Amino acid sequence: GAVVSQHPSRVICKSGTSVKIECRSLDFQATTMFWYRQFPKQSLMLMATSNEGSKATYEQGVEKDKFLINHASLTLSTLTVTSAHPEDSSFYICSATLIDRAGQPQHFGDGTRLSIL
Amino acid sequence: GQNIDQPTEMTATEGAIVQINCTYQTSGFNGLFWYQQHAGEAPTFLSYNVLDGLEEKGRFSSFLSRSKGYSYLLLKELQMKDSASYLCAVRDGGATNKLIFGTGTLLAVQP
Numbered sequence: 001g002a003v004v005s006q007h008p009s010r011v012i013c014k015s016g017t018s019v020k021i022e023c024r025s026l027d028f029q030a031t032t033m034f035w036y037r038q039f040p041k042q043s044l045m046l047m048a049t050s051n052e053g054s055k056a057t058y059e060q061g062v063e064k065d066k067f068l069i070n071h072a073s074l075t076l077s078t079l080t081v082t083s084a085h086p087e088d089s090s091f092y093i094c095s096a097t098l099i100d101r102a103g104q105p106q107h108f109g110d111g112t113r114l115s116i117l
Numbered sequence: 118g119q120n121i122d123q124p125t126e127m128t129a130t131e132g133a134i135v136q137i138n139c140t141y142q143t144s145g146f147n148g149l150f151w152y153q154q155h156a157g158e159a160p161t162f163l164s165y166n167v168l169d170g171l172e173e174k175g176r177f178s179s180f181l182s183r184s185k186g187y188s189y190l191l192l193k194e195l196q197m198k199d200s201a202s203y204l205c206a207v208r209d210g211g212a213t214n215k216l217i218f219g220t221g222t223l224l225a226v227q228p
Binding site for chain 1: 158160204213216219
């Protein structure tokens, strides 16, 4: 089945640090990848839609200068949390969809737990 | 606006059947998905409905009524490992096919 790899799984760092999270589709090509954030006991909130070769589309209220997204190839998207602060601590999850196939679900990475001290 | 509602928590007994409901009001509709998420893990895909009716996959079934904006996930022969959050998600009809997630239902299966 479709596999999405996300790295790192956990990050603990000081306030002001920038953190990069990678999302890879291992056995399929994904023109579109999605980035979500999930706070404890809450559902997934879509942050942005990442399109290969073009600028990401951010959801309302998400700062594009703080959450930089790059989708350089059909198998890799990165999310960089710039100058992270404690309020950015959360569970970040990426997902990808097989292209050109109706009814295909989004396949999720294992998530990155980010803790800013 | 976009609104997807699910009960916050449910409790059921091992071996029993439980039904988790989801109602939605979205600007577009291109399918409804159910995901299972264990604490601290990523969601895993359970089922997909785009036409009205029931889809069955082993112990799990999902139903959709587009006219009522309603879906449910039915879990049979409950096992302890079914204790998890169950997320209802609607895919909008836009170009990006993004998913809008419901609030999630935390299911506790008791012995």
